[in-house]
Amino acid sequence: xxxxxxxxxxxxxxxxxxxxxxxxxxxxxxxxxxxxxxxxxxxxxxxxxxxxxxxxxxxxxxxxxxxxxxxxxxxxxxxxxxxxxxxxxxxxxxxxxxxxxxxxxxxxxxxxxxxxxxxxxxxxxxxxxxxxxxxxxxxxxxxxxxxxxxxxxxxxxxxxxxxxxxxxxxxxxxxxxxxxxxxxxxxxxxxxxxxxxxxxxxxxxxxxxxxxxxxxxxxxxxxxxxxxxxxxxxxxxxxxxxxxxxxxxxxxxxxxxxxxxxxx
Amino acid sequence: xxxxxxxxxxxxxxxxxxxxxxxxxxxxxxxxxxxxxxxxxxxxxxxxxxxxxxxxxxxxxxxxxxxxxxxxxxxxxxxxxxxxxxxxxxxxxxxxxxxxxxxxxxxxxxxxxxxxxxxxxxxxxxxxxxxxxxxxxxxxxxxxxxxxxxxxxxxxx
Numbered sequence: 001x002x003x004x005x006x007x008x009x010x011x012x013x014x015x016x017x018x019x020x021x022x023x024x025x026x027x028x029x030x031x032x033x034x035x036x037x038x039x040x041x042x043x044x045x046x047x048x049x050x051x052x053x054x055x056x057x058x059x060x061x062x063x064x065x066x067x068x069x070x071x072x073x074x075x076x077x078x079x080x081x082x083x084x085x086x087x088x089x090x091x092x093x094x095x096x097x098x099x100x101x102x103x104x105x106x107x108x109x110x111x112x113x114x115x116x117x118x119x120x121x122x123x124x125x126x127x128x129x130x131x132x133x134x135x136x137x138x139x140x141x142x143x144x145x146x147x148x149x150x151x152x153x154x155x156x157x158x159x160x161x162x163x164x165x166x167x168x169x170x171x172x173x174x175x176x177x178x179x180x181x182x183x184x185x186x187x188x189x190x191x192x193x194x195x196x197x198x199x200x201x202x203x204x205x206x207x208x209x210x211x212x213x214x215x216x217x218x219x220x221x222x223x224x225x226x227x228x229x230x231x232x233x234x235x236x237x238x239x240x241x242x243x244x245x246x247x248x249x250x251x252x253x254x255x256x257x258x259x260x261x262x263x264x
Numbered sequence: 265x266x267x268x269x270x271x272x273x274x275x276x277x278x279x280x281x282x283x284x285x286x287x288x289x290x291x292x293x294x295x296x297x298x299x300x301x302x303x304x305x306x307x308x309x310x311x312x313x314x315x316x317x318x319x320x321x322x323x324x325x326x327x328x329x330x331x332x333x334x335x336x337x338x339x340x341x342x343x344x345x346x347x348x349x350x351x352x353x354x355x356x357x358x359x360x361x362x363x364x365x366x367x368x369x370x371x372x373x374x375x376x377x378x379x380x381x382x383x384x385x386x387x388x389x390x391x392x393x394x395x396x397x398x399x400x401x402x403x404x405x406x407x408x409x410x411x412x413x414x415x416x417x418x419x420x421x
Binding site: 002054098099102 | 376
């Protein structure tokens with residue numbers, strides 16, 4: 001497995017990366033490389049040039065800012081696992097395997113917007129915000145506006161996802177996952193968080209072309225009812241050789257019920 | 265660029281290459297195997313600052329200044345030239361696999377596991393071994409070898 005030829009350079013800073021992207025629109029950002037490099041070796045992607053931002057210290061680590069934790073986009077899954085963030089450490093522990101968690105980054109995963117990735121459900125359940133920087137300045141996108149479709153996030157050409165802001169005050173959270181036994185991707189994952197105001201937010205991943213909130217489930221749980229069934233009735237579910245659309249819809253119900261019981 | 269490999273500083277010519285090919289082709293450290301090349305099989309596993317890492321998916325430039333450990337960096341050679349295998353290597357000598365292609369990855373994963381957890385449960389051993397694919401089905405011996413390595417390590421070998 002060899003990729004097509006490409007140029008490689010390391011970015012010296014976020015600003016330098018943004019300038020380089022403006023100069024060369026074909027430049028592709030590489031973070032941990034555990035989605036991009038396999039895609040390049042399988043020739044599903046053939047970027048002519050890579051810009052490596054994995055080692056940028058300004059994008060690593062977790063800080064606090066008022067009512068938010070601010071997570072650098074190049075913080076690895078292994079570091080997220082060891083952190084005191086709400087929900088995300090449990091979710092990070094479900095990502096891939098130890099090698100993926102040692103190299104893969106939270107920002108890389110979220111910007112990539114793989115419909116079977118774990119973090120999008122966590123971002124939706126916690127109401128995370130995304131700090132996206134371009135040459136023209138910085139903007140903040142809410143979780144509900146971040147995931148647009150299969151492998152499509154709100155990060156536009158020439159922009160970089162720099163930080164993820166996760167609200168403090170979440171009092172309880174859980175993640176339930178039915179994973180593919182070989183790839184460890186989510187066939188379905190359900191994330192749930194009880195917020196400071198007592199309201200529960202829930203979201204699923206893996207089951208449709210993008211991760212999404214579960215409004216029917218939230219409504220029931222916040223009214224003190226059980227999760228029940230038919231949570232994604234009428235929604236367009238993914239069906240493939242691993243799991244039919246019907247089975248995925250069923251898994252959303254089962255995992256939501258388990259998550260609600262664990263959340264208490 | 266310079267690379268820290270097995271405790272030595274090595275000069276590396278190709279900065280735009282993956283770690284696996286720098287180790288194998290440039291530094292001649294062929295103990296790190298090329299299996300699938302797409303981050304699935306684990307036979308290219310090395311340690312970067314002690315963490316299991318797939319060298320086939322790691323640009324060499326991104327590990328500059330970090331400590332890379334390969335299979336060749338595990339055994340110790342005494343002043344008299346006698347080689348002492350690492351406990352994990354010794355344990356796999358006692359509990360060998362069939363073809364051995366996946367073995368370097370298994371050894372490196374077990375080294376990282378035992379550094380983090382000197383007394384893993386059978387479930388923790390299976391979890392760790394599962395990141396390295398063995399097509400010969402040698403997992404029974406992997407399980408025995410890792411448990412034996414933990415024993416040898418505790419015995420101070």
